[in-house]
Amino acid sequence: MSENEGGLVAPTNITETIERLDAVSDDLPKRLKQCATFTRRHLHLIAVSTVSDMAAASGVAPSAYIRFCQAVGFSGYSEMQALFRAQYTTFRPDYEQRLAQLGPELVRDSGQLQAEFAEAGHKSLLSIGNSVTNEGLARVAEGLAQGRVLHLLGMRRAYAVVSNMAYLLGKMDVPVLLHSGVARLDVAPLMTAEDSMLAVTFAPFSEEVIAEARAAAERGVAVYGLSDSEACPLFEFAREVLLVHEHEVAGFRALNASITLTTALSVLVGARRAEH
Amino acid sequence: MSENEGGLVAPTNITETIERLDAVSDDLPKRLKQCATFTRRHLHLIAVSTVSDMAAASGVAPSAYIRFCQAVGFSGYSEMQALFRAQYTTFRPDYEQRLAQLGPELVRDSGQLQAEFAEAGHKSLLSIGNSVTNEGLARVAEGLAQGRVLHLLGMRRAYAVVSNMAYLLGKMDVPVLLHSGVARLDVAPLMTAEDSMLAVTFAPFSEEVIAEARAAAERGVAVYGLSDSEACPLFEFAREVLLVHEHEVAGFRALNASITLTTALSVLVGARRAEH
DNA sequence: GCGCCCATGGAACATTTATTCCATTTTACA
DNA sequence: TGTAAAATGGAATAAATGTTCCATGGGCGC
Known part of the structure; x- marks a missing residue:
């Protein structure tokens, strides 16, 4: 030895x-x-x-x-x-220990917090299959792919989701316009009836996103939505709205379900654009 | 059986x-x-x-x-x-082979693709526990929380990750500066030795992110990193670099591991700032 | 309170996996 | 080109790990 x-x-x-x-x-x-x-x-x-x-x-x-x-x-x-x-295996957090400190002490133990978020992530991923149907996803992909330009709309928590989509779609040479709202531009003139849009908003819903999506729909843009609640106003005017449920940890939610679903959606849109 | x-x-x-x-x-x-x-x-x-x-x-x-x-x-x-x-071990099948199976039929069946991404997401979440140690995460959270201002740096695929962090940290009243690079501003003057920074970059690494992070480190900023490869240049000068592995589907990766880890990290930083 | 059934843990057994040994092949050098 | 030393692959052996079996104990219905 x-x-x-x-x-x-x-x-x-x-x-x-x-x-x-x-x-x-x-x-x-x-x-x-x-x-x-x-x-x-x-x-x-x-x-x-x-x-x-x-x-x-x-x-x-x-x-x-x-x-x-x-x-x-x-x-x-x-x-x-x-x-x-x-x-x-060395940092295997003891099991009993975990159960004991379910409370605000959660944030003291970084490994445990991480594990909780991973757990919530697993649940969120599982829930996609329950709330999004095969056909629904296909219809949204098809509808978005039809547009001349694909408008992406999302703020606050949803912003990361749409910016990720913008990156993926851009890489696949799909013409996208990410509405950042940075300079408060009036983007309405950029949208035509040949375009499509995906609006993403989670409860409590962003006024601006709803308003802009509604305006787009009124101009004839094919508006689709992604949300986490059936009470979402997007249902009033969007052609179809996909629903996801993000599980939370200590009041915070990671974006597993949304990111995963929209990544798949981006690939589907990219593939359909390539075919046409 | x-x-x-x-x-x-x-x-x-x-x-x-x-x-x-x-x-x-x-x-x-x-x-x-x-x-x-x-x-x-x-x-x-x-x-x-x-x-x-x-x-x-x-x-x-x-x-x-x-x-x-x-x-x-x-x-x-x-x-x-x-x-x-x-x-x-399944992703051992050689690189070339994988590129070939850019699955045309995978992209046809939207439900199947969605399921594939969910499965990859589960794997990515599991891998966080394997590549990030309890102590490493705690050290990074502590280091980032010490800073007067927390600078967030990430482009392309990493941009969604840092923008999500910016949102979460902002909600917790942590002073953050999201380096968007939009206007090609010289942000160097904004950084002082009292600040901290999280730089996120995935292979192939963004030149700009590396350069800016290095410049920050040279100014005395406490620079931490997040990447998906041990070959990441951030290792050369960052105080600590967290590693994640995102499993891919048909050449595409969702951001499950990165988003989950950084969400946990944000909560940890927020909690530590609240204590100080 | 009695007896039956199911759960449990440990010991025996079977299988897989790691390691060593040795005959054969290759290489280096004269 | 001949010889010695090193390297190699496969077979034999040792160790570990996984699985099954069975005796014991505890809980539940009667």
């Missing part, structure tokens, strides 16, 4: 492992260098793979991979894997 | 697993419910833990944990673990 390969001592953390990898890989025989190259680029696989997996992926025999681990300073594969698994 | 516990069939992906978990956990005996509760909140541990680990963490005997796996529909622990390990 203490002696392997010239008294080399085992790395004690990931950083050291990477450094060691870089240090030794140059003067390693062919097969072991293959291991080093692959491993360096796929460090994250170690924690979840068997030696055979890593060996096969590196294109060498399992025994060779173990020799590689030893050349790096470990006693074998198990020791190296333990190091990579430790980072996942 | 085909028959276990009332003809239950094994979940085939993470989404299904979560749903099944929620569905069955109510009418599970005491010990198995412990497993369900713990597992539901620590899904990311499955890939890197043994049955004994999970059993111990849940407070039950290994055999009980296996019965739990079977109650959920798997043949045993191994099958369940394989599902969670697959998420790390």
Whole structure:
């Protein structure tokens, strides 16, 4: 255990492992260098793979991979894997502890807060399937893709959602106009009956977004909506409104469902534009 | 293999697993419910833990944990673990191959695409727990909260992330400055050594963001980072860089992990500012 | 309060995974 | 081109991990 390969001592953390990898890989025989190259680029696989997996992926025999681990300073594969698994498990927040402090102490324990938001995220993602139908999503994508220019409208919490869409659609060469409202421009003249619009607003609904979307609808723009409540005024005039539900943590909501749904929507619109 | 516990069939992906978990956990005996509760909140541990680990963490005997796996529909622990390990290894299929399968049929079926993004979202959320440590997150929150003004920097794909943070922090009365780059202003004069900054950039890294963050660091601003790659230049000068991994669908990534982590981070910063 | 059924934990068993050993091949150098 | 040393792959062995079985105990209905 203490002696392997010239008294080399085992790395004690990931950083050291990477450094060691870089240090030794140059003067390693062919097969072991293959291991080093692959491993360096796929460090994250170690924690979840068997030696055979890593060996096969590196294109060498399992025994060779173990020799590689030893050349790096470990006693074998198990020791190296333990190091990579430790980072996942050492900060395992105790379970009873979590339940005890459901309250405002939540914000003291950063790991726990993070875990709560991840949990809320999972729930939000699950809820998309319950509130958005296949056909509804397809109709919205089709309708938005028909427009000459696609107008994106959203403020406050919804702004991140539409700006993300603007980025994605722009990358796919879809003509988009992100209504930022920055300079309070009157954008009405920019919209024609050939255009389409996606308006995003969450409760409590933004007056400006509703007003601008309504004005657009009155000009003949094909207006679609995204919201988190059936009470949303967009239902009054939009051709279709998609609903999502974001679960909250301590009164705050992340945007998992909205971002995920609109990312999928963007890809669908981009694909349809490409076809036409 | 085909028959276990009332003809239950094994979940085939993470989404299904979560749903099944929620569905069955109510009418599970005491010990198995412990497993369900713990597992539901620590899904990311499955890939890197043994049955004994999970059993111990849940407070039950290994055999009980296996019965739990079977109650959920798997043949045993191994099958369940394989599902969670697959998420790390399925995207091994080479790069070129992935580009080829830009799935024309994927984009036709809107429901399918939506489901794919939801599944990728679940995986991304799980990976936060694996790449961000409790302490790292706490240090970044503390560092950012110390600043007189909090500067937020991010473009392209990262812009939605920082604009969401700007909204959340603003709501909590934290003085933030969102560097939009809109007017190509020279923002350097606005930054002092009492300030803090969060720079967000994903591969391939934005030159402007790196340059501006570096300039800020040189002026003495406490610069922290968020990225998706260990090769990120922010590591060269930032005090600490958080890493997330967003799983992709047909070459596109939603922002689940980034949005969730930064939402938690915003709440932490807000809470710390309120204390001071 | 009695007996039955189900849940539980530990021990035995089976399987998978890691490691070592050795025969064979390759490489380096004279 | 011959020889020694190093590297390699596969087979044998050791260790660990997963799964099943069964005796025990506790809860619930009768």
